[in-house]
Amino acid sequence: MDTASATALPAPKVRIAEVGMVFQRKRDELHVLDRISLDVRAGELVCILGVSGCGKSTLLNIVGGFEVPTSGSVQIDGKPVTGPDPRRVFVFQEYGIFPWANVWNNVALGLRDKPKDEQARITRHYVDLVGLTGFEETFPNELSGGMRQRVALARALAVSPDVVFMDEPLGALDSLTRLQMRAEILRLWQRERMTILFVTHDVDETIQLADRIVVMSPRPARITEIVNVPMAHPRDIGSAEYGRIKNRLYELLGVSHAI
Amino acid sequence: MSWPPIAIALAAIGLMFAVRRMRDPWPKWLLPLAVGVVFVCLWQIGAESKSYWVHQDDGSARLVWSSPTPGQTALDMLQPLSDGTILRHSVASLLRIAAGFGLACAIGIPLGLWAGWSLRTFQAINPLVQALRPISPIAWIAFAILWFGVKDGSAIFLIFLSSVFPIVTGTITAVRAIPLIYVRSARNFGLRGLELFRRVVFPAALPQIVTSLRIALGIAWVVIVAAEMIAVDSGLGFLITDSRNAGNYARVAGAMICIGLIGIGLDWTVRRLETLDEVRWGFPKIQA
Numbered sequence: 001m002d003t004a005s006a007t008a009l010p011a012p013k014v015r016i017a018e019v020g021m022v023f024q025r026k027r028d029e030l031h032v033l034d035r036i037s038l039d040v041r042a043g044e045l046v047c048i049l050g051v052s053g054c055g056k057s058t059l060l061n062i063v064g065g066f067e068v069p070t071s072g073s074v075q076i077d078g079k080p081v082t083g084p085d086p087r088r089v090f091v092f093q094e095y096g097i098f099p100w101a102n103v104w105n106n107v108a109l110g111l112r113d114k115p116k117d118e119q120a121r122i123t124r125h126y127v128d129l130v131g132l133t134g135f136e137e138t139f140p141n142e143l144s145g146g147m148r149q150r151v152a153l154a155r156a157l158a159v160s161p162d163v164v165f166m167d168e169p170l171g172a173l174d175s176l177t178r179l180q181m182r183a184e185i186l187r188l189w190q191r192e193r194m195t196i197l198f199v200t201h202d203v204d205e206t207i208q209l210a211d212r213i214v215v216m217s218p219r220p221a222r223i224t225e226i227v228n229v230p231m232a233h234p235r236d237i238g239s240a241e242y243g244r245i246k247n248r249l250y251e252l253l254g255v256s257h258a259i
Numbered sequence: 260m261s262w263p264p265i266a267i268a269l270a271a272i273g274l275m276f277a278v279r280r281m282r283d284p285w286p287k288w289l290l291p292l293a294v295g296v297v298f299v300c301l302w303q304i305g306a307e308s309k310s311y312w313v314h315q316d317d318g319s320a321r322l323v324w325s326s327p328t329p330g331q332t333a334l335d336m337l338q339p340l341s342d343g344t345i346l347r348h349s350v351a352s353l354l355r356i357a358a359g360f361g362l363a364c365a366i367g368i369p370l371g372l373w374a375g376w377s378l379r380t381f382q383a384i385n386p387l388v389q390a391l392r393p394i395s396p397i398a399w400i401a402f403a404i405l406w407f408g409v410k411d412g413s414a415i416f417l418i419f420l421s422s423v424f425p426i427v428t429g430t431i432t433a434v435r436a437i438p439l440i441y442v443r444s445a446r447n448f449g450l451r452g453l454e455l456f457r458r459v460v461f462p463a464a465l466p467q468i469v470t471s472l473r474i475a476l477g478i479a480w481v482v483i484v485a486a487e488m489i490a491v492d493s494g495l496g497f498l499i500t501d502s503r504n505a506g507n508y509a510r511v512a513g514a515m516i517c518i519g520l521i522g523i524g525l526d527w528t529v530r531r532l533e534t535l536d537e538v539r540w541g542f543p544k545i546q547a
Binding site for chain 2: 064066083084085086088089090092094096097098099100101102109110112139140141155159
């Protein structure tokens with residue numbers, strides 16, 4: 001049919017337009033975000049990198065619909081975000097899974113409206129997928145940090161979200177578990193091909209995961225630069241390309257990584 | 260004053276110090292038992308100090324015990340324990356507790372959940388709750404009799420008053436302390452309204468609610484004596500008043516011990532709740 005529409009760039013999945021955020025405090029105002037604009041394509045894995053307290057979590061909370069920006073707007077699929085939505089799921093650093101419910105019931109949380117047998121089938125699938133087979137009846141307090149994060153991932157993926165927001169989801173894990181979980185997230189992402197917005201302050205994490213890395217400045221946060229990672233998975237962390245990107249990121253963050 | 264209770268008490272205290280030097284772990288009941296023995300000895304010594312000799316007209320002297328000793332109390336309790344008197348009064352007291360405390364739960368927990376969740380409700384009712392809370396249930400006795408007569412209703416009303424405020428306040432605090440992340444997660448997965456309450460707000464607040472129930476039940480059991488002293492003709496509180504009027508202080512002491520033991524039992528029962536899977540996460544394991 002119309003060749004123009006067929007060849008045009010697809011509309012972005014997530015469009016962040018001129019988003020600004022100012023928190024009112026007792027005596028003054030806190031400028032957190034300064035006119036942030038970013039387009040994320042469907043199926044893309046974008047990392048947002050910045051120093052602690054720069055406002056990257058605030059940005060994610062706005063995109064996720066938990067907070068309302070002072071200025072600007074966020075659109076997903078061309079519609080303005082007005083609140084949290086089960087099609088777009090948040091994974092928190094502190095997991096956010098429910099300690100009063102066992103693994104199975106946690107994973108099944110978002111499937112309440114589905115028929116019973118389908119609930120069971122989907123829950124079974126995602127519990128197995130994240131490697132928690134045999135732990136269905138276990139309560140979160142009896143699991144390790146990595147396993148709890150797997151529960152949070154399974155719970156998020158079970159609702160087949162088209163966007164997943166991850167707010168430093170691996171921040172509370174030890175370094176080895178963190179590596180394993182990165183590989184896990186990549187595996188699940190390559191399988192399900194959802195759009196992921198991943199907030200972190202870990203430089204290596206961004207290079208290992210992201211298609212594009214959005215580097216943010218300290219407060220009030222602006223986008224310093226967007227760094228492309230033109231490497232195929234699995235990525236060789238010893239390669240020259242990896243080292244080049246790493247140097248560039250440290251430079252953009254204003255930190256010397258040679259100590 | 261006789262020497263055996265002093266000697267036994269000193270021996271028990273000596274045992275407590277000796278136990279610190281023992282290398283093998285001592286049985287868990289040993290120290291509490293030693294403390295109990297010291298308590299009973301002090302009771303004995305105290306009772307003896309309140310006894311005195313009366314010289315009678317015929318020249319002989321008679322020892323008068325103005326306070327019952329542990330032994331006299333135990334002897335006196337044999338009969339009411341075996342003929343079911345104690346059981347009957349205990350059951351009467353427990354039924355009143357069940358009614359008053361149950362009513363306090365039925366009203367206090369939903370009210371607390373609501374006021375904990377809705378800031379406006381909290382701001383509206385909290386001043387009144389905090390103003391009513393410090394008024395001792397004893398102060399309500401006059402109105403209790405006026406409204407409910409000298410019947411069970413009065414006692415139940417007083418027990419209700421004593422426990423409803425700790426439950427409301429505890430539940431409000433519990434809901435307000437729910438981490439934001441749980442509520443956000445719940446909203447993210449589309450939970451709202453009653454389902455949000457049932458699946459997240461209530462379970463998240465439950466451990467702290469259980470704690471407030473435990474405190475409230477303790478207070479209710481304390482108040483039962485006062486409630487039954489004025490208002491009814493059965494129950495352990497009544498037994499105390501009745502025995503006192505009859506001059507039987509050993510029976511008074513015995514009834515007091517029963518109240519203490521049943522109190523331990525009630526607390527133990529509520530503590531069992533803390534081990535349920537649904538609330539266990541809220542109680543960090545404390546080393547025994």
